[in-house]
Amino acid sequence: MNTTTNAKSAGSKMGKREFLKKLGLGSALAVGAPYIMGAKKPIRWRLQTYASTALGAHVIKPAVEAFNKVAKGEMFIELYYADQLVPTSERFSALQQGTLDCVQSDDDSMGSPADVAPFSAYFPLATRYSLDVPALFYEFGLDKIWEDSYKDVKNVTWLSSGAWDPCNFITKTPIKSLADIKGKKVYTSPTAGRFLTQFGIVPVTVPVEDVEMAIRTGELDGVAWCGITEAYTVGWANATKYFLTNNISGAWIGSFLANAKSWEKVPAHLQELFKLCMDSSHYYRQYWYWGGEAKLRANGGKLELTSIPSQEWKTLEKAAAEFWDKIVADGSPRAKKVVQILRDYNALMEKAGSPYRY
Numbered sequence: 001m002n003t004t005t006n007a008k009s010a011g012s013k014m015g016k017r018e019f020l021k022k023l024g025l026g027s028a029l030a031v032g033a034p035y036i037m038g039a040k041k042p043i044r045w046r047l048q049t050y051a052s053t054a055l056g057a058h059v060i061k062p063a064v065e066a067f068n069k070v071a072k073g074e075m076f077i078e079l080y081y082a083d084q085l086v087p088t089s090e091r092f093s094a095l096q097q098g099t100l101d102c103v104q105s106d107d108d109s110m111g112s113p114a115d116v117a118p119f120s121a122y123f124p125l126a127t128r129y130s131l132d133v134p135a136l137f138y139e140f141g142l143d144k145i146w147e148d149s150y151k152d153v154k155n156v157t158w159l160s161s162g163a164w165d166p167c168n169f170i171t172k173t174p175i176k177s178l179a180d181i182k183g184k185k186v187y188t189s190p191t192a193g194r195f196l197t198q199f200g201i202v203p204v205t206v207p208v209e210d211v212e213m214a215i216r217t218g219e220l221d222g223v224a225w226c227g228i229t230e231a232y233t234v235g236w237a238n239a240t241k242y243f244l245t246n247n248i249s250g251a252w253i254g255s256f257l258a259n260a261k262s263w264e265k266v267p268a269h270l271q272e273l274f275k276l277c278m279d280s281s282h283y284y285r286q287y288w289y290w291g292g293e294a295k296l297r298a299n300g301g302k303l304e305l306t307s308i309p310s311q312e313w314k315t316l317e318k319a320a321a322e323f324w325d326k327i328v329a330d331g332s333p334r335a336k337k338v339v340q341i342l343r344d345y346n347a348l349m350e351k352a353g354s355p356y357r358y
């Protein structure tokens with residue numbers, strides 16, 4: 001062995017290390033040289049959800065935290081809750097402009113110009129159960145229609161849709177007949193509000209964080225925005241007394257939408273990771289809401305359950321069918337396609353029988 005040569009080589013290597021230490025780069029190279037030597041900066045996204053902080057802890061936060069963990073510094077999502085970064089009324093325009101990179105919301109309440117927007121949130125009596133939503137999107141073609149619709153919307157890409165909870169009346173005074181709905185001031189989604197005005201309700205819009213106080217002060221008589229799980233989670237059950245078991249819709253349809261330019265900048269492997277995290281979010285809500293609705297109806301203790309007799313409720317069901325016809329008449333060719341899929345799907349469920357429909 002040539003010890004002289006080896007000694008020179010070792011001295012040369014040591015000299016480089018010492019030189020790097022003097023520059024303050026030695027420890028950085030040891031733990032992550034690629035990030036120092038010309039690597040791209042991590043992609044940062046701003047995602048705003050429709051949900052308040054308490055609800056967002058369930059419907060979005062776990063998925064964002066999982067994404068940030070698995071992305072390993074290549075991308076980081078900053079999560080904002082309802083109205084934190086931009087008001088709800090400005091959320092869609094902020095997405096188009098790139099102030100927000102992504103939103104989690106129903107298309108309807110954030111004022112999306114897409115012609116499918118009225119069918120999101122709580123389109124009256126379109127669904128019976130939460131599983132109806134992913135089945136309608138990914139087995140019966142609504143995903144292709146949503147994707148196609150957003151091609152006509154400037155700088156926004158539809159990514160995914162999933163199910164949330166059902167829509168029930170949760171109020172300070174009991175509802176035991178359709179007549180009891182008349183005159184009630186409720187917080188609800190735009191299309192559901194349009195439908196319910198024929199029964200005398202008065203839709204009122206307030207920031208989601210102000211709903212409980214608006215109920216306490218009398219500005220609202222209640223909500224037609226959620227099921228019982230959400231009412232307990234966000235505190236609305238503390239300001240109301242009654243829960244109507246008849247639901248206006250079996251599940252809220254919400255979406256993830258991205259700024260098109262922001263989405264295009266995300267590498268393919270991180271796009272796939274985000275899709276997996278959206279699916280994880282959809283799955284979590286399936287069991288969280290489904291189990292929560294049952295447990296809180298049976299054991300919640302704060303809200304008294306009331307019901308409208310099924311024969312009387314058929315009046316509302318008939319009105320919903322007429323409302324669908326009006327949406328078709330006033331809407332685009334895509335609206336006609338959506339309504340036809342809803343009709344065919346519900347007819348199939350009825351034909352399939354129990355447990356799909358009772």
